[in-house]
Amino acid sequence: MALMKLTPINLTPINRERWNRFKANKRGYFSLYLFGILFVITLFSELIANDKPLLIYYDSQVYCPLITEYAETQFGGEFEAPADYTDAYIIDKINENGWMINPIIPFSYNTINYKLDSPAPSAPSRTNWLGTDDRGRDVVARLLYGFRISVLFGLTLTFFASAIGIVAGAVQGYYGGLVDILGQRFIEIWSSLPTLFLLIILSSVVQPNFWWLLGITLLFGWMSLVGVVRAEFLRGRNFEYVTAAKALGLSNVKIIFRHILPNAMIASITFMPFILGGSITTLTSLDFLGFGLPVGSPSLGELLAQGKANIQAPWLGLSTFAVLSIMLSLLVFIGEGVRDALDPRKNY
Amino acid sequence: MHAGCLPKKIMKTKNMKNSAIISVSNLKKYFSVTKGAFLKKNIGQVKAVDGVSFNINRGETFGLVGESGCGKSTLANMLLGLLEPTHGRICFEGEDITRFDKKAWFHFRRNIQAVFQDPFRSLNPRKKVKQIIGEPLIVHKVGSKKMIRERVAELLDLVGLDPNSLESYPHEFSGGQRQRIAIARALSLEPKVIILDEPVSALDVSIQAQILNLLIDLQKKLGLTYLIISHDMAVVEHISTNIGVMYLGNLVELAPCETLYRDARHPYTRALLASIPVADPEDIKSVHLEGEVPSPLNPPVGCAFHPRCDVCQQECSVQPPRMVEVNPGHLVCCENFFKR
Numbered sequence: 135m136a137l138m139k140l141t142p143i144n145l146t147p148i149n150r151e152r153w154n155r156f157k158a159n160k161r162g163y164f165s166l167y168l169f170g171i172l173f174v175i176t177l178f179s180e181l182i183a184n185d186k187p188l189l190i191y192y193d194s195q196v197y198c199p200l201i202t203e204y205a206e207t208q209f210g211g212e213f214e215a216p217a218d219y220t221d222a223y224i225i226d227k228i229n230e231n232g233w234m235i236n237p238i239i240p241f242s243y244n245t246i247n248y249k250l251d252s253p254a255p256s257a258p259s260r261t262n263w264l265g266t267d268d269r270g271r272d273v274v275a276r277l278l279y280g281f282r283i284s285v286l287f288g289l290t291l292t293f294f295a296s297a298i299g300i301v302a303g304a305v306q307g308y309y310g311g312l313v314d315i316l317g318q319r320f321i322e323i324w325s326s327l328p329t330l331f332l333l334i335i336l337s338s339v340v341q342p343n344f345w346w347l348l349g350i351t352l353l354f355g356w357m358s359l360v361g362v363v364r365a366e367f368l369r370g371r372n373f374e375y376v377t378a379a380k381a382l383g384l385s386n387v388k389i390i391f392r393h394i395l396p397n398a399m400i401a402s403i404t405f406m407p408f409i410l411g412g413s414i415t416t417l418t419s420l421d422f423l424g425f426g427l428p429v430g431s432p433s434l435g436e437l438l439a440q441g442k443a444n445i446q447a448p449w450l451g452l453s454t455f456a457v458l459s460i461m462l463s464l465l466v467f468i469g470e471g472v473r474d475a476l477d478p479r480k481n482y
Numbered sequence: 483m484h485a486g487c488l489p490k491k492i493m494k495t496k497n498m499k500n501s502a503i504i505s506v507s508n509l510k511k512y513f514s515v516t517k518g519a520f521l522k523k524n525i526g527q528v529k530a531v532d533g534v535s536f537n538i539n540r541g542e543t544f545g546l547v548g549e550s551g552c553g554k555s556t557l558a559n560m561l562l563g564l565l566e567p568t569h570g571r572i573c574f575e576g577e578d579i580t581r582f583d584k585k586a587w588f589h590f591r592r593n594i595q596a597v598f599q600d601p602f603r604s605l606n607p608r609k610k611v612k613q614i615i616g617e618p619l620i621v622h623k624v625g626s627k628k629m630i631r632e633r634v635a636e637l638l639d640l641v642g643l644d645p646n647s648l649e650s651y652p653h654e655f656s657g658g659q660r661q662r663i664a665i666a667r668a669l670s671l672e673p674k675v676i677i678l679d680e681p682v683s684a685l686d687v688s689i690q691a692q693i694l695n696l697l698i699d700l701q702k703k704l705g706l707t708y709l710i711i712s713h714d715m716a717v718v719e720h721i722s723t724n725i726g727v728m729y730l731g732n733l734v735e736l737a738p739c740e741t742l743y744r745d746a747r748h749p750y751t752r753a754l755l756a757s758i759p760v761a762d763p764e765d766i767k768s769v770h771l772e773g774e775v776p777s778p779l780n781p782p783v784g785c786a787f788h789p790r791c792d793v794c795q796q797e798c799s800v801q802p803p804r805m806v807e808v809n810p811g812h813l814v815c816c817e818n819f820f821k822r
Contacts, residue, residue, distance in 0.1 A: 381596045384617070385621075
């Protein structure tokens with residue numbers, strides 16, 4: 135069975151048992167599988183939705199426009215300008231002396247379809263499966279790229295937020311005392327700031343790109359894991375094997391990472407799918423409000439905003455809503471599956 | 483388990499000079515009890531260890547006994563550098579280790595290692611045996627990966643475990659076997675002194691004897707010095723050459739093992755000895771301790787033991803008693819011993 139191939143090898147017995155428990159939860163496992171497929175597919179968005187051909191065979195030579203940019207003159211055109219593969223003239227020229235393979239969707243996220251039958255946003259048709267947005271860009275292509283950037287943003291944010299949160303929680307819990315008190319008070323104050331407004335203010339001061347946005351959301355998103363990790367370290371620092379490690383001369387850093395952190399990892403991993411979902415929602419809401427990714431980037435939030443502005447074109451709002459809700463539901467289902475699989479009460 | 487103290491000849495194994503390897507003088511550890519997070523109002527002091535002095539000679543086993551809460555483990559933690567003494571000196575081969583900085587401590591740790599009470603908690607359940615025993619070797623950068631592996635196998639053999647169990651996890655072993663792993667870990671850096679903090683009290687009685695005998699064998703083989711902490715008088719009797727009895731942070735009696743069991747002078751020691759279970763119920767001596775251990779936050783004035791003492795005199799509640807040497811090597815912290 136194809137599904138069985140996902141079982142990772144080289145697992146310790148307890149992790150294998152957890153994996154089996156995760157697999158036994160059909161909803162979570164299926165969600166992970168589906169989410170994985172969707173993510174892998176969107177990773178190759180350039181091969182699926184692009185205004186450049188995947189491969190050109192011209193004059194017994196192979197060209198790959200996705201990787202290198204070719205001038206029109208290479209295909210018998212007249213100008214030194216980069217070839218526009220949507221131009222009927224170039225298409226004819228290439229087809230005269232060879233062939234080309236086009237992607238399934240001949241539009242990239244920023245390709246404007248000038249040959250629309252109706253004014254943009256135009257309704258779903260055979261060329262634009264889910265219609266176009268108000269600038270004549272293909273909705274399917276934008277959803278594909280938007281899904282990818284959302285998930286990539288979410289994954290990066292989850293990674294950094296977890297790393298910072300785990301370190302902050304570990305330091306607070308391990309050293310305790312004044313470090314803990316000051317850290318906790320700081321987090322209480324920091325987390326009571328009105329995050330969305332600050333994000334909006336910050337994103338209007340700087341012209342945000344992917345990394346700026348990541349930094350700004352990270353500023354307020356690193357606190358979700360601090361609590362659990364700190365609690366685990368408050369417990370763990372009194373373990374006898376930690377005392378033993380101290381007596382052996384291990385440095386604090388080694389004790390934190392080798393001896394106590396593994397205990398906190400279960401709780402942290404359980405939280406991660408939910409953090410991922412939260413990150414995606416944050417990005418979408420910023421994009422929706424117009425303070426997110428730069429203008430022109432494929433983003434689900436921007437599509438939603440267009441859907442709101444163009445009620446007469448329900449394909450915009452509905453399709454984006456469907457993609458978002460499916461993605462977030464899958465993440466929640468995965469999170470629930472992970473949570474149940476890692477439940478320590480089920481171990482013994 | 484043979485009753486009685488170790489024969490003298492163990493004390494005289496190879497390269498044995500009868501010199502102090504550890505010398506503790508007037509060691510104190512006070513914990514302040516505070517109220518409030520920031521202002522830390524001092525509302526009292528717990529005198530966990532209050533002026534303890536003793537010597538441990540090379541190759542001997544020094545037993546430290548006393549009820550829970552009397553400061554035995556605090557003392558051990560200070561010797562291990564896990565706690566900083568409030569006052570006093572701990573000399574190791576003439577060097578005062580309380581003045582060591584972080585780096586000096588790191589190098590010094592190879593000399594003193596510890597075996598802790600509960601082998602179910604002192605071994606990280608997520609680590610394999612080779613990682614547990616090999617960790618000190620890696621931390622102190624002793625040899626290559628292959629050498630460490632060989633050394634770990636050798637140590638496992640030394641403590642009577644299968645050298646092939648390198649890849650096992652602690653949960654695959656019984657309590658006694660786990661304690662053997664803990665002992666192997668303590669031995670890995672070839673320390674001169676091992677502090678045994680209640681090494682057998684978490685184990686089954688039948689296993690206790692095995693572990694104690696293993697410790698005795700290792701001492702003979704490797705010329706180790708032990709400091710054993712226990713509240714079990716029988717365990718201490720089995721393994722120790724010298725015994726110190728602690729009560730509420732103070733050392734109340736210090737004597738060679740044999741002397742202590744034959745001729746205990748301090749009323750608290752007598753009560754402790756009387757509490758050892760004996761096979762014949764007819765034999766029970768009628769020394770009963772009245773009352774509870776007083777709170778270390780508010781210890782009695784004078785002799786800390788006087789409220790529970792059956793030979794208490796008037797001056798006991800006024801003046802703390804001095805250490806008196808009644809016989810060579812036999813010190814008692816009680817003014818009344820000769821009156822009886």
